Amino acid sequence: MSLKSISANMLKKKKKMAEDVSGNNHAQQMLGFNLDVPFPSEREASIALNSLSPDREPRKGGITKELVAVGNVLSVRWTADEARVLRVSVGSFLDHLALVLETMEAFGPPIS
Amino acid sequence: MQSSSLTRYEQQDALGVAMTVVIGFEGSANKIGVGIVRDGEVLSNPRRTYITPPGQGFLPSETAKHHRSVILTVVREALDEAELSPADIDCVAYTKGPGMGAPLVTVALVARTLAQLWGKPLLGVNHCIGHIEMGRLITQANNPTVLYVSGGNTQVVAFSERRYRIFGETIDIAVGNCLDRFARVIKISNDPSPGYNIEQMAKKGTEYVELPYTVKGMDVSFSGVLSYIEEAAHKMLSSGQCTAEDLCFSLQETLFSMLVEITERAMAHCGSQEVLIVGGVGCNLRLQEMMGIMCKERGAKLFATDERFCIDNGAMIAQAGWEMFRSGYVTELPDSWITQR
Numbered sequence: 515m516s517l518k519s520i521s522a523n524m525l526k527k528k529k530k531m532a533e534d535v536s537g538n539n540h541a542q543q544m545l546g547f548n549l550d551v552p553f554p555s556e557r558e559a560s561i562a563l564n565s566l567s568p569d570r571e572p573r574k575g576g577i578t579k580e581l582v583a584v585g586n587v588l589s590v591r592w593t594a595d596e597a598r599v600l601r602v603s604v605g606s607f608l609d610h611l612a613l614v615l616e617t618m619e620a621f622g623p624p625i626s
Numbered sequence: 627m628q629s630s631s632l633t634r635y636e637q638q639d640a641l642g643v644a645m646t647v648v649i650g651f652e653g654s655a656n657k658i659g660v661g662i663v664r665d666g667e668v669l670s671n672p673r674r675t676y677i678t679p680p681g682q683g684f685l686p687s688e689t690a691k692h693h694r695s696v697i698l699t700v701v702r703e704a705l706d707e708a709e710l711s712p713a714d715i716d717c718v719a720y721t722k723g724p725g726m727g728a729p730l731v732t733v734a735l736v737a738r739t740l741a742q743l744w745g746k747p748l749l750g751v752n753h754c755i756g757h758i759e760m761g762r763l764i765t766q767a768n769n770p771t772v773l774y775v776s777g778g779n780t781q782v783v784a785f786s787e788r789r790y791r792i793f794g795e796t797i798d799i800a801v802g803n804c805l806d807r808f809a810r811v812i813k814i815s816n817d818p819s820p821g822y823n824i825e826q827m828a829k830k831g832t833e834y835v836e837l838p839y840t841v842k843g844m845d846v847s848f849s850g851v852l853s854y855i856e857e858a859a860h861k862m863l864s865s866g867q868c869t870a871e872d873l874c875f876s877l878q879e880t881l882f883s884m885l886v887e888i889t890e891r892a893m894a895h896c897g898s899q900e901v902l903i904v905g906g907v908g909c910n911l912r913l914q915e916m917m918g919i920m921c922k923e924r925g926a927k928l929f930a931t932d933e934r935f936c937i938d939n940g941a942m943i944a945q946a947g948w949e950m951f952r953s954g955y956v957t958e959l960p961d962s963w964i965t966q967r
Contacts, residue, residue: 561739561742561743562739564738564742564959565735565738565739565742565959566735567959567960568734568738568959568960568961568962568963569731569734569963569964570963606728609690609691609694610731610732610735612694613694613697613732613735613736614735614736614739616698617698617735617736617739617740617743618739618743620698620701620702621698621701621712621739621740621743621744622743623743624742624743624745625743625744625745
């Protein structure tokens with residue numbers, strides 16, 4: 515659940531985003547961004563999913579965000595028209611994720 | 627929000643042993659608070675305020691950052707002070723709105739996560755109802771006309787035909803917003819709050835400066851008053867026509883007269899004999915004094931609370947949550963989105 519593993523993951527994803535951005539210059543392609551966050555257990559991944567899902571992206575914001583939990587991994591997939599909007603959404607999601615992780619560290623593990 | 631069967635509580639009620647403990651999370655503006663209420667008793671209510679430098683207001687993302695940095699400490703304090711463990715909590719209540727988006731999300735995230743970690747039901751509470759229910763709990767007012775005055779809201783509310791109904795309100799900015807922004811213009815400190823510092827300075831004011839007075843029926847407008855004083859302040863201060871203290875005094879007298887007038891009109895309208903002042907501006911003693919004079923003339927009773935319960939706090943969300951939970955409400959996680967309005 516450490517944030518280090520996430521940032522390592524993030525670096526890889528950032529490279530992927532850079533490729534997508536360059537692709538966008540040639541065609542009317544959407545930008546994409548994937549994030550996988552491993553949790554200690556399936557239960558914790560599901561808690562994070564339920565905590566982070568309810569607040570939707572603005573409908574006309576030119577961005578969509580999908581969250582799913584598969585096993586102990588929380589996966590997030592963004593698609594956006596512009597890199598600027600994508601950066602803001604990913605940035606604020608990481609703040610939110612960090613707070614959920616801190617809450618789990620301070621008051622977890624979940625009762626069975 | 628959905629109604630659910632609360633067999634356990636019905637059983638406890640039947641036995642006469644029901645004790646319902648609710649933890650409440652508030653963070654719709656620059657205060658972050660966590661409070662615990664057990665059957666009308668406030669067990670703990672710690673709070674932190676995000677204070678900006680003089681001349682500056684608080685912005686959503688910086689405020690959310692502040693809340694994120696302290697919220698878990700405040701939760702721990704609330705539990706320790708109440709001498710309770712998470713297992714003793716029956717329900718986790720949080721502010722669903724209205725308020726600033728980013729700070730609301732911060733607090734909702736922690737409330738959702740804790741509710742799941744602890745295996746407790748979640749409950750989204752309307753911020754305004756929180757203020758009113760807290761005021762009623764503390765003052766024991768029975769059926770008051772409520773003046774709700776804060777940095778974001780200015781409303782005259784009364785309970786009529788099974789609902790809180792708004793009789794009058796501001797048609798532009800809130801009274802607290804008018805005071806806060808005036809404080810910024812003449813660089814009054816935001817610590818502990820701009821309103822408190824204006825109140826202290828106003829006590830030393832001697833000269834009354836005439837300002838626009840805008841009441842229409844049971845509605846008020848403050849934006850014109852603000853524009854006027856923003857424009858006039860520097861000229862009058864630099865020419866020595868009046869002091870900053872005189873301006874604080876004059877602004878308070880004008881704004882509060884308007885509020886007393888619309889409250890009196892709403893009371894006459896509903897035939898009410900009680901007034902309850904809630905919201906952050908409600909702890910201003912000059913406002914309470916002016917309202918008290920009006921109430922005395924009408925043979926009515928005034929109820930008000932101090933800064934602990936007037937200013938945004940966690941216990942008010944816990945108290946409104948307690949009422950709702952006991953009536954069978956819970957908020958399912960997918961419905962727990964926050965709302966700015």
